[in-house]
Amino acid sequence: MIEDDARPLLAHLPSEFLTWLWFVTEENGGRMNLGGEVGSVEIWVDDRIAFRSMSDDKNRAVITSENASSTREARAALAAGRVVKELRLMLKRDDREFSFILRGATLDICQAKLPGTVKNGGLAEVLYDRMYLYEELHFVNAALLKRFATERTSEDWHEVTAPRMRSWVAAALAVDTD
Amino acid sequence: MGLLKGGLTVRRYRVEGEPPEGFRASYPEFLGAYAFTEPASRTSKQERSGWVLSRNLLDTDFQELEAWLVDNWAIFQLRVDKKSLPAGLFKAHLEKRVEAWCDEHNRERAPKNVKDEIKDQLEFEWLQRALPRVQTTEVVWNLSEGYVLFHSLSTNANDRFRKLFLQTFGLKLVPHNPLDVLSESLADDLESTGGTDLRIEGGA
Numbered sequence: 534m535i536e537d538d539a540r541p542l543l544a545h546l547p548s549e550f551l552t553w554l555w556f557v558t559e560e561n562g563g564r565m566n567l568g569g570e571v572g573s574v575e576i577w578v579d580d581r582i583a584f585r586s587m588s589d590d591k592n593r594a595v596i597t598s599e600n601a602s603s604t605r606e607a608r609a610a611l612a613a614g615r616v617v618k619e620l621r622l623m624l625k626r627d628d629r630e631f632s633f634i635l636r637g638a639t640l641d642i643c644q645a646k647l648p649g650t651v652k653n654g655g656l657a658e659v660l661y662d663r664m665y666l667y668e669e670l671h672f673v674n675a676a677l678l679k680r681f682a683t684e685r686t687s688e689d690w691h692e693v694t695a696p697r698m699r700s701w702v703a704a705a706l707a708v709d710t711d
Numbered sequence: 712m713g714l715l716k717g718g719l720t721v722r723r724y725r726v727e728g729e730p731p732e733g734f735r736a737s738y739p740e741f742l743g744a745y746a747f748t749e750p751a752s753r754t755s756k757q758e759r760s761g762w763v764l765s766r767n768l769l770d771t772d773f774q775e776l777e778a779w780l781v782d783n784w785a786i787f788q789l790r791v792d793k794k795s796l797p798a799g800l801f802k803a804h805l806e807k808r809v810e811a812w813c814d815e816h817n818r819e820r821a822p823k824n825v826k827d828e829i830k831d832q833l834e835f836e837w838l839q840r841a842l843p844r845v846q847t848t849e850v851v852w853n854l855s856e857g858y859v860l861f862h863s864l865s866t867n868a869n870d871r872f873r874k875l876f877l878q879t880f881g882l883k884l885v886p887h888n889p890l891d892v893l894s895e896s897l898a899d900d901l902e903s904t905g906g907t908d909l910r911i912e913g914g915a
Contacts, residue, residue, distance in 0.1 A: 545906035547889065552909070587906075612911040633719075640889045641864055645719040656766070657781045659715050664784065664851065667719060667860070675892035682893050686900040695907050703911050 547638050548585075548616035550681045554635075555582070555602055555620060556698050571676040575625040578602035579632060584615035592618060608705040619643075624673060631670050640678075645670060714786070714849040714862050715765070721860040722869055723887035730854055730880070735780070738880070739773040745879040746771035747790040754838040758793040760871060762879070768847050783855040789872050792843040796834065805833055848872065859884055 555578050557565065563577040582601045584594045593615055596607045601621075611617075619636040621644075633645035647666040651658045684694055714721070731737065747761030748771070764770040764778050765786045773779055779787045808829050809821050821829070849862040850872070861872050873884045890898040 543902055546901065549907055611909050614910045639886060641722055643720040647719060660781050660784055660786060663715060678889055678892055682897050682901045685904055686897065699909055699911065702909055
């Protein structure tokens with residue numbers, strides 16, 4: 534493996550970002566106003582959540598179902614100390630809908646289905662269309678990460694957000710056992 | 712599945728440095744110098760890699776700019792070939808040949824040098840007939856904004872790609888760090904946070 538000079542991303546941050554994203558999409562019913570040039574988007578967890586343990590990078594549990602995010606298993610994994618390694622997300626911006634997985638320490642975009650409009654064009658046409666849409670996805674993900682970073686570094690994180698996230702985990706478990 | 716069609720799975724890189732002003736003249740030469748070439752011997756087991764055009768993995772002529780340069784986008788593929796033999800089947804055939812040699816020479820066992828010779832001969836025969844395993848991975852380079860997408864997350868494939876890219880263009884690829892999109896102070900603040908524990912007593 535090639536060694537890089539760039540500082541590596543601390544292991545807990547991508548997982549916390551993905552968990553926060555899952556939490557806020559449920560809390561806000563999937564609607565988020567990211568402000569600036571990004572504006573409003575709808576985003577929700579689709580049919581796949583993979584967890585790893587805190588200490589290593591191997592998948593420890595993978596939930597795949599239509600409502601993966603609302604299953605008891607998914608919250609139970611969080612309650613037991615598993616951390617999110619990847620999420621399959623659906624993103625809607627204006628009339629364009631994207632499906633993609635955000636994965637691992639570098640938050641790679643995987644298996645992205647882009648709402649391409651050019652089906653049978655020439656190389657240039659298809660390339661412009663695909664790269665424009667990829668850039669849009671990258672742009673929205675960057676805005677989501679900025680929003681997370683702002684919340685995560687605010688004083689409210691420990692006082693407000695983290696307790697709410699714990700309640701969110703606990704509530705799903707409690708409802709299921711009622 | 713690829714950059715132009717189907718699901719997109721990419722690792723993103725920042726290119727350190729910029730293409731020279733006359734890259735339209737020099738890059739066809741650079742790409743040609745590291746283009747994929749067939750091995751001189753059909754019996755070579757060595758892995759071979761090089762650039763090919765995106766339209767067809769057999770096309771390696773980069774002189775025509777329109778074939779790989781679209782406005783400020785360069786698009787091509789990394790091709791990697793490797794010949795390998797089915798280990799279990801090869802071992803079974805080798806044993807049969809050694810047995811045949813023993814029968815022919817009325818010996819209980821074949822000496823090591825004979826076994827090695829039979830093995831080399833069998834390998835030579837099989838490699839002549841074997842087709843390589845061919846892998847291609849698409850690359851797209853935004854020359855004006857200085858980033859590259861490589862359509863694979865495999866560590867080996869990415870390492871091979873980055874080495875060949877550096878050899879070809881003399882430019883280093885730095886993996887995209889999600890923190891790059893944040894201001895330096897926000898990234899520093901974020902990195903100084905500890906983990907958030909969401910565990911619940913008796914959870915799971």
